[in-house]
Amino acid sequence: MISEIICVGTELLTGDTVNTNASYIAKRLMGLSSGCLWQSVVGDNPSRLSESILTALKRSELIVLTGGLGPTEDDLTKETAAELLVLPLYEDAKSLNDISSYFASKGREMPNMNKKQALIPKGAVILENEIGTAPGILLDFELLKSQGKFYSQYKAKYLILLPGPPREMKMMWESAAEPYLKAKITDLALVSHYMTVFGIGESAAAERLGDIVSGANPTVSPYAKNGSVTFRITANGKSEKDAEAKCLPVIEKMKELLGDSVVGTDVGSMAEVAVSELKGAGKTVALAESCTGGLIAKKLTDVSGASEVFKMGAVTYSNEIKSLLLSVGEDTLCKFGAVSEQTALEMCKGAAELSGDDFGVSVTGIAGPLGGSEEKPVGTVWIGIYSKKTGKHSAKRYLFGHGRVNERDYIRELTAETALWELIKTVREEN
Amino acid sequence: MISEIICVGTELLTGDTVNTNASYIAKRLMGLSSGCLWQSVVGDNPSRLSESILTALKRSELIVLTGGLGPTEDDLTKETAAELLVLPLYEDAKSLNDISSYFASKGREMPNMNKKQALIPKGAVILENEIGTAPGILLDFELLKSQGKFYSQYKAKYLILLPGPPREMKMMWESAAEPYLKAKITDLALVSHYMTVFGIGESAAAERLGDIVSGANPTVSPYAKNGSVTFRITANGKSEKDAEAKCLPVIEKMKELLGDSVVGTDVGSMAEVAVSELKGAGKTVALAESCTGGLIAKKLTDVSGASEVFKMGAVTYSNEIKSLLLSVGEDTLCKFGAVSEQTALEMCKGAAELSGDDFGVSVTGIAGPLGGSEEKPVGTVWIGIYSKKTGKHSAKRYLFGHGRVNERDYIRELTAETALWELIKTVREEN
Structure with missing residues (x-):
């Protein structure tokens, strides 16, 4: 499944915020055996945002957007997506109640502008926000089809809108979006391992590995960071076990070639x-x-x-x-x-x-x-x-x-x- | 001047690396009064990379690419850009010498594959890499024109290729690319200030500020992070002084309204x-x-x-x-x-x-x-x-x-x- 990430927010375009949302979602997509081929960032601008979503609908099957679900006039992601897909917005009673409860739990009254966050495109699956106000939106095109909404011009199967604040986005992805997708997707299994070495340069390490680095299945690709080099070893197969079996001998060989420079495999920091x-x-x-x-x-x-x-x-x-x-x-x-x-x-x-x-x-x-x-x-x-x-x-x-x-x-x-x-x-x- | 950032690298698409290059470049572009309207990430894939560069050439005046200048076969940014612009590559003697000196200074011989990094598209300005091997490339379309290369189908004025490792990229941007651009660009002056408050939520702060948040010049936009909320106050004007004069009264008013929640203005961490x-x-x-x-x-x-x-x-x-x-x-x-x-x-x-x-x-x-x-x-x-x-x-x-x-x-x-x-x-x- 081809996937794509679009992050919306002027604070990203100005560089005020580092786009950790993209890397987080990208990593999770890898875990879903869904290769992310594009990431993009656009501002809260209706025409450019619309253009970006349209491009994605045409070329990707799973599209994840973050940001622009806030309460201010600037926040347009939901409105833009709904307009593009000709889905009317309705005020969802439960979402509205959740939002006002959120404020109540902090001993504050809900500002009027937050009402906008309870507007939901018709036919959407609502992703609950356990720690913030904006609910997320999941559009399942199969589900929309069953409701008489056809989009044969698009490649898209899922369009997911998540809030921009990383904590809310992650919580929602893990508790709602990912479980939904996992239940739907069955595809080629993809397995990745990570081997980290320290105190040896990227090209020196790559030269020691020789042919292994240009292999096709598994692929082995290095990235260097703060003195360490991590090799990602990714194989695909009919099943997870099959993919795993393709990784293992390569990992053993790499350990041999890299010797005591190896910090470990799949070891974290x-x-x-x-x-x-x-x-x-x-x-x-x-x-x-x-x-x-x-x-x-x-x-x-x-x-x-x-x-x-x-x-x-x-x-x-x-x-x-x-x-x-x-x-x-x-x-x-x-x-x-x-x-x-x-x-x-x-x-x-x-x-x-x-x-x-x-x-x-x-x-x-x-x-x-x-x-x-x-x-x-x-x-x-x-x-x-x-x-x-x-x-x-x-x-x-x-x-x-x-x-x-x-x-x-x-x-x-x-x-x-x-x-x-x-x-x-x-x-x-x-x- | 409309600008755009394209970051190349599979490690970004897989989420293995957080894209700090984009936020860095975006911030520097702000300082050049150049509004970045798009950021994108593509892998080291010739057709998708080519498509991304082509889209950018058509819609943006200043395009900055990072990544894909390494010595491996995967690294294709320079080759792809050169092909798209029909510029032949030549081996630059000084660059080759710099690269082999780099290895010599570490007491190592230059691996053969690094030779590829000395290939330069004809007509390019070479950006020296003081701390790594890959030289950067700056294509100035005015300069190319003077050499008989016309690209009237594109909006692009500058296409800049920088290495992916953040340290090398930053050093090269600050020491070579930015000074070059600064000498060329004269435009509307843009001034930004940042006011940080702590211990007060984003919407509560925005409500205290009332109308100020929806102003047009200066614009005032908040972003929240780890308990603090920072307002970016950006004004434009005929000169820096003029833009500054538009910011100051708004900043004073904001200080009044936000009281002792204010950590400071333009204060850093x-x-x-x-x-x-x-x-x-x-x-x-x-x-x-x-x-x-x-x-x-x-x-x-x-x-x-x-x-x-x-x-x-x-x-x-x-x-x-x-x-x-x-x-x-x-x-x-x-x-x-x-x-x-x-x-x-x-x-x-x-x-x-x-x-x-x-x-x-x-x-x-x-x-x-x-x-x-x-x-x-x-x-x-x-x-x-x-x-x-x-x-x-x-x-x-x-x-x-x-x-x-x-x-x-x-x-x-x-x-x-x-x-x-x-x-x-x-x-x-x-x-």
Whole structure:
């Protein structure tokens, strides 16, 4: 089934908002074995919006729109789609009641303008909004046909209108739209796996894989992000099992070729892998962060259940605090500076000893844009790892972002990911 | 000037990558007074890609493409555009040299496949890639005309091809593409300002503003995100000064109507405001984070120069560590639990007293999905603020995410933003 996503909203065209809705829906469509071939963004402009929907109706079978279901005059998605398909709008009593209950639950009266959100195109399946006001709309062309509405000029089988706010959109997709579609669609099974490697460039990894990257079933395609490269391995087959059987030998071969650069297959974020490795080993980690300023702790605690393996993170953003919390020697700081191997070593050990954890991870560096020098340019980072079991601590020096300025976020991100990777490798080695 | 963005890449269609390139370029186009009317995403498929570029050539004056300039066979953007415009490709000696130098600087030999990146459509302006291998391509239709290439069937004036990796794309846009365009374009001046409010819903804020929201010049449009609502105020005029003069009285009126919900105008993130308020007051803050797990510290240290006002963040993810680092009484934890007013109060005071900072901010709550109870459902959060000067500490209880599960990220994000906002208000009150 060919699908298409249209996101409506001026805030997307101006770049004020990043279009996370498109990537979310795209991912879910993959799971429905429906290949998304187009995504587009249009503003709340009736003629351009109408043109976009029309183009989609002609070329795609499943069309998902997000945005433009709000209460203001600007919001035109529903009205435009209904007009294009010549479906009259009616005020749905239950939807109106849901909207006023929503406001009542917040102790507020429903503003008059919100009434518009209860207007529904005739013949539509209404998708309930559990956490917002705009109901969603699902037009099933088979269903419309049974009601005497024929659209033989269009390829479309489903047109789905979802609200723009990501939380509402996701909740509605998962609780209403996707279950509806799943019950209807039976098609070729598509299976995807994801293998992530770290510390090796995209083309170097691709060259190691050779022919595998140009295979047809499964296809293997890489994308690089913040130091890691993830290969998506996608196969199709008569059944899920059949598609799966085509993926597996390729994955095994890839593991062999990529060796210990492999973070894992279908593993989620680096922090998720770190939490799971620590859990598996029954170990805990303490963090001592300088230049990353809490980013590594944030990443670990993004993972639900991180509290089993992570109890303490110290963000030590000055020399005094490094000494106070982590017992870094004042002479060390004075002699070698905060960004040095010695400081990194004392930080990771100090953190683990303070909290009693099995591992200590420290980072200290210069994220920029200020603070660099010839000897220690912006991007210079020391990452230290201490292990209680072996009593060893070691630190490595990195230069992230090619010593360029204005890459603070990038340097911090790479530092955090690399620190987590170093931790993962240490846990694996000791286990 | 009407502009359009086309992002090329299967990883976007599958949702594996969020399209941050589109929002970045869109924002920069706004700054060039060029309204972006369409954004689209297509895969590395020659016929669909060709169709998308063709549509754009017909309807837009400035077309920016990202992606598909890589070294693999999949990468077809340059080839497709060149074919469509009947421009032969030649191997550019300088580009080839740049690419092999890039590999040499990393101590590696240039893989053979990268040679393809040095192929340039005849008549193109080459945009140098300072941090990657693929050069960018700028086709200036005026310039092509002077070389005997006429395209009267198209509306296009500029077609720009940029690499897909965001860092390379941004660097190239800012250092090469934008300066080129700026020198060419003279148009109506467009000025935008952004006013952010917090703790008041989008429709409530819009209702307070009344007629202002439906104004034509300036236009005022809201977008809501993570508890804050930002109004973009955009005016056009003969000159920048003229456009500015149209914005200012509206901004003043908005400030009046929105009162102390206003975070600021053109202020950046909540963390940036917090850092700047603290700097202005000559004060410092210590953090004690439980459920946000370092997110607030991460946000503060996203801001370059945060070290002036922030030295210590304690991520205390267990009761023991709360007692050890922040001197939270074991009896407090035992009697009231970690998620309680009493614990929040002792945490913020404990943090500030440990580090000697002027303010202490604490958060303790249940981010979920596990750990909720009837009395303290998921989303229950206490935020505490301590001030050394007044000696006062207070804590407020919140219920974020309507007590729903599966909203861990959202709860943490809202908690962090709200804690920063509480800090900002306290600093403002005391100053």
